[in-house]
Amino acid sequence: MASGKAHATASVLLTIPAGMLALGLGGDWGAATACAVGSLAGVLLSPDLDVNNPIHSNYIVGKYMGCVGGAAWFAFWRPYAWFLPHRSPLSHWPVLGTLLRILYMIALSAPLWFLFTLFWFGSGQSLPTPGPALQESLTWGVIGLMLSDTMHYIMDYVPAFRQHRRPWWQRMLRKIF
Template sequence: MKIRRCSIASGRRHDQAILFTTPIIGIIGVSHSLELGIISMSAHCLGGLYLSPDLDLVSKPYKRWGWLRWIWIPYQKYIPHRSPLSHAPLLGSTIRLLYFSALLLPFWFIFPGLRQVE
């Protein structure tokens, strides 16, 4: 009897899922308005490709950040790989968004013009 090994989700599969579902998200958004469709499709695609749970290790999403990848080094140091803190759907996403928002917060004060974006 041959034992089949469970395959671990790869970054490639994650990227394929994001790219496959992006137009679906856009269609749902466009059913309300063109602007909402464009915004939701862009947010889904960029968020899925750049704010992946695999930012907790040196991975494709980490490398996509280019010269800005250094901002994820503290996150990698303190968030264990495949823990609920990085991979639980709501908790992991919330932690990554809060982490990234905390990094952007100083720009809100340094550049007051950003507050006037509508």
């Protein structure tokens, strides 16, 4: 298991390949930026939000959004952490994990937005639908996030990335004795 910090660093480093991927797939510079931002969003929208304790994402939000923002972000992800076992395919598998996390955000934001607008304007409203330009950017952003999540999966499961792995000579000695 790689640490939260290692995952976050990977998401930051992936912004450049993510941008290049978008350009390679025929996107313009706007698409490249959106894809890079999507990968960067992986720092906050980590598959490890399925953990029952605060993770790197929570510390970052707490640092920049203060106590209240941090607590709200932590609370927002509690049902996700309660229902999904850590490293469940539903949170960690590439593509599937990303799509479900996005669905979760939409599903939970909709009632919150309704209550907020009800309180603020006196009539509850459904989530605003993004225009075509924003929809396109969001799609590229999702692709960037998928890239970051795929890297997360590789780092969690490929032994070379695992932390706390004993060096080879220790493993050999343990086998012998």
